[in-house]
Amino acid sequence: MKNKDLEGKTVVITGASGGLGEYIAYKCAENKARLFLLARNEDRLNRVANRIREEHGIDCTVMALDVSDLRKIPSIFERIYEEVEAIDVLINNAGYGIFAEAEDLKLTDLERMFSINVLGLISCTKAVIPSMRKRQFGHIINIASQAGKLATPKSSAYAATKHAVLGFTNSLRMEMVRFGVYVTAVNPGPIRTEFFRYTDPEGAYLENLGRVVLEPEKVAEKIVQVIFTKKREINLPWWMNWTSILHTLMPNTVERLGRKAFFKK
Template sequence: MTKTAIVTGASSGIGKAIAMKLAEENINVVLVARSEDKLTTLAKEINNKEGANALAIPTDVSKREEVEKMVKEAKKQFGSIDVYINNAGLMLSAAVTDGQINDWEQMIDVNMKGVLYGIHAVVPEMKERKTGHLINIASVSGIEVTKKSTVYSATKFAVRAISMGLEKELAHTGVRVTNISPGMVDTNLTRRHTIQRKPLAPEDLANAVFYALTQPTYVNVNEITVRPV
């Protein structure tokens, strides 16, 4: 039976690479982001490939009602949801002393609340079916903090904390939880920052996701950190 995965932040970068990788492995992909044009283009690209099936659902993950509506649409199209990948994220002005409160609120809404809304929308059915996989894309900024990353790091620390607690909450239910913390990745999100070494490619993170997904059902890969050499 073909599995179905929801990928948030799928319009570009890591999310797009994850969606492409899963589609190549004949997994149905639900493409979620705010940019309808980019999602539609990606869905067409995927659907033109043999054995691939994609559905684009423009969604603002910071809005609970939109996330819940998106999950309902995905279920209507594909049936049950087997994998939910919380990838959508914002990296804005994050130093506390800068006082960019609007940026802080946007990061909290997307990076933290968006993750929780997605989990809330799919976990009950996964628990009922005794199977499913939640993958949260955090960051090495959730492990280490720089003077310019304080608030962003706080949101990614939160993602790791949610992943760690959720794994314990879902122990023995059949639902697996994986937290992936990438280092610097070559995406639009990071290109405005100074890079001192070759960054990761989005495909490197897609491979990490696929590794976690393809372990035996009794294996729960809880934490993966991927850094440039």
């Protein structure tokens, strides 16, 4: 998989210490991008960065950042701008979720989901907007979810955060098109990553889904392929996206027919 336009470009990835973010980093490195990897766990970031340096000889910088700490985000991006003239691509990948019915949802979990999934994403985006507008160049990619299109039981709060991400992304796209900056939303279904170790500790959800679970490397390939293109959205898998479209057209029917499947979490 090649995206020649990435060579020599600066890419910032949040949540890059594992899961989808880690694979996006590897795919960008294959295309010779200059990488800044952000996440809470610096040891795990260094593991990813060392592999990239050894396999691709790519310049790769790690910076510890919890995107829920909104006060630290501006200083992190200031440090990046001290090292490079511009950020060409921002991939907002950091995410957090908990499966629980609304009655059982802890407010601390709710607060953390919105802090990471929404406020952290918006804050990171705001840090790159002025430069991208001035240069009239750049690409912002926000990792949302199919849950942002079709909410299901036990994911009310998580779905709410992803609805917010899609709303922000769609508005941002219209604002930034005037300056030649691309904005893409990525809406994957369940991906086989450590995300579900925290979201669903019992492991029943991925087990119930079986072979329909997405592999992170394949999703990362799709994302890297569309960098510096006008792609509005990436929706995976296709059939899950069609379910959300049908739900918009026939909500009662989809909820009735899909009730058993929706409760598999």
